[in-house]
Amino acid sequence: MRVEIWSDIACPWCYVGKARFEKALATFPHRDQVEVVHRSFELDPGRAKDDVQPVITMLSRKYGLSEEQARAGEDNLGAQAAAEGLAYRTRGRDHGNTFDLHRLLHLAKEHGRQDELVQILYRANFAEERSLFTEGDDRLVELAVEAGLDADAVRAVLADPAAYADEVRADEREAAELGANGVPFFVLDRRYGVSGAQPAEVFAQALTQAWGERSPLTLLDQGDADACGPDGCAVPQH
Amino acid sequence: MRVEIWSDIACPWCYVGKARFEKALATFPHRDQVEVVHRSFELDPGRAKDDVQPVITMLSRKYGLSEEQARAGEDNLGAQAAAEGLAYRTRGRDHGNTFDLHRLLHLAKEHGRQDELVQILYRANFAEERSLFTEGDDRLVELAVEAGLDADAVRAVLADPAAYADEVRADEREAAELGANGVPFFVLDRRYGVSGAQPAEVFAQALTQAWGERSPLTLLDQGDADACGPDGCAVPQH
Numbered sequence: 001m002r003v004e005i006w007s008d009i010a011c012p013w014c015y016v017g018k019a020r021f022e023k024a025l026a027t028f029p030h031r032d033q034v035e036v037v038h039r040s041f042e043l044d045p046g047r048a049k050d051d052v053q054p055v056i057t058m059l060s061r062k063y064g065l066s067e068e069q070a071r072a073g074e075d076n077l078g079a080q081a082a083a084e085g086l087a088y089r090t091r092g093r094d095h096g097n098t099f100d101l102h103r104l105l106h107l108a109k110e111h112g113r114q115d116e117l118v119q120i121l122y123r124a125n126f127a128e129e130r131s132l133f134t135e136g137d138d139r140l141v142e143l144a145v146e147a148g149l150d151a152d153a154v155r156a157v158l159a160d161p162a163a164y165a166d167e168v169r170a171d172e173r174e175a176a177e178l179g180a181n182g183v184p185f186f187v188l189d190r191r192y193g194v195s196g197a198q199p200a201e202v203f204a205q206a207l208t209q210a211w212g213e214r215s216p217l218t219l220l221d222q223g224d225a226d227a228c229g230p231d232g233c234a235v236p237q238h
Numbered sequence: 239m240r241v242e243i244w245s246d247i248a249c250p251w252c253y254v255g256k257a258r259f260e261k262a263l264a265t266f267p268h269r270d271q272v273e274v275v276h277r278s279f280e281l282d283p284g285r286a287k288d289d290v291q292p293v294i295t296m297l298s299r300k301y302g303l304s305e306e307q308a309r310a311g312e313d314n315l316g317a318q319a320a321a322e323g324l325a326y327r328t329r330g331r332d333h334g335n336t337f338d339l340h341r342l343l344h345l346a347k348e349h350g351r352q353d354e355l356v357q358i359l360y361r362a363n364f365a366e367e368r369s370l371f372t373e374g375d376d377r378l379v380e381l382a383v384e385a386g387l388d389a390d391a392v393r394a395v396l397a398d399p400a401a402y403a404d405e406v407r408a409d410e411r412e413a414a415e416l417g418a419n420g421v422p423f424f425v426l427d428r429r430y431g432v433s434g435a436q437p438a439e440v441f442a443q444a445l446t447q448a449w450g451e452r453s454p455l456t457l458l459d460q461g462d463a464d465a466c467g468p469d470g471c472a473v474p475q476h
Contacts, residue, residue: 110350182467196463225434229420
């Protein structure tokens with residue numbers, strides 16, 4: 001079974017939702033047969049790369065909240081994160097464009113290091129004092145190397161804005177096709193969707209349901225198959 | 239869309255079928271959104287690692303063919319391969335246990351090099367004069383490095399019979415669950431199956447059908463979703 005998780009590193013509910021999903025997965029009896037893939041979704045794709053703002057300022061400007069409302073929202077999110085055992089700095093975080101982060105996550109996918117990098121980027125964005133957005137490429141190289149990637153390969157991707165850009169766009173196009181207009185968005189075997197940071201019980205139920213309802217395949221063209229099996233290989237018929 | 243291909247490196251129809259599938263994929267309009275994954279299937283899992291035989295001898299002993307029949311089968315397969323532009327040595331090939339090859343293919347998957355290694359192993363088994371089975375680990379290291387893998391990582395996997403063994407077994411268990419009793423076996427989005435090295439037209443039709451019938455997701459728990467979207471992040475409700 002495959003679970004795809006559309007998310008953005010700048011999305012607090014993605015950070016919390018991933019922890020809740022993983023809590024459910026940890027007790028799922030068939031967890032060894034579940035493959036988790038992270039998919040790209042930018043909440044703020046129009047933001048210029050050099051336009052970095054404090055999160056509170058961004059929230060009040062972009063969504064018309066008072067600074068007090070924005071702070072209350074961050075406090076609420078911090079409490080939800082803490083309930084999942086996640087560190088969350090409710091003050092002093094920065095917000096910026098996440099396109100380069102998604103490009104690096106696709107590089108990491110090719111090297112089997114995607115989940116490691118997702119975790120490290122979440123931690124860097126939500127829990128660490130250093131900004132993920134104002135220290136330039138050096139900071140990203142440092143984090144990607146921590147995830148097990150090669151520093152030169154990371155630098156090469158960051159230096160070429162086209163690298164993995166198509167992959168990010170393809171993920172975002174698929175999210176739209178699947179009906180996701182917010183994240184996190186969980187898709188189980190392309191059959192079931194779960195929207196948002198639902199409680200772990202909802203993910204547990206979704207895993208059980210999707211597992212139990214795996215449908216038998218529809219076999220196309222069941223004519224003479226040129227195949228090899230335990231009794232040998234078919235002799236060509238055509 | 240995801241296409242999973244169960245196959246064995248020692249399976250001539252897998253070699254031919256992959257080429258036919260790729261011919262269909264090359265002209266499929268949505269090919270950029272098709273991900274191809276190779277899955278493990280051993281045709282001869284009971285063969286001891288050091289039990290290497292000429293293919294003709296294996297065919298006649300294992301399947302009760304006369305040597306003449308075995309040679310005719312290889313000639314037929316060679317002709318089918320040639321029709322797809324594939325080199326195929328109909329005489330002098332060896333047959334052996336492929337478990338280590340499958341373990342390396344899982345290593346390659348983790349490094350984004352699986353398709354490269356599949357192609358190189360097929361070529362080594364079907365087209366090259368050197369045996370894939372009698373030269374020991376050095377030969378496998380050489381081929382895996384050609385596919386872009388790190389020599390030390392390859393040696394470490396070959397030295398540890400448990401490395402990726404569970405992944406190979408899991409693929410084989412899934413094949414059985416999906417009803418595959420021979421290879422190649424193609425599975426499109428876990429909805430449609432195509433058994434055998436069908437003509438490219440069958441694969442083209444399967445791709446079109448699976449693409450067109452991608453079902454909308456069933457959304458589980460559509461209650462209040464703690465999610466972030468273009469208009470901001472939900473305020474915690476629970």
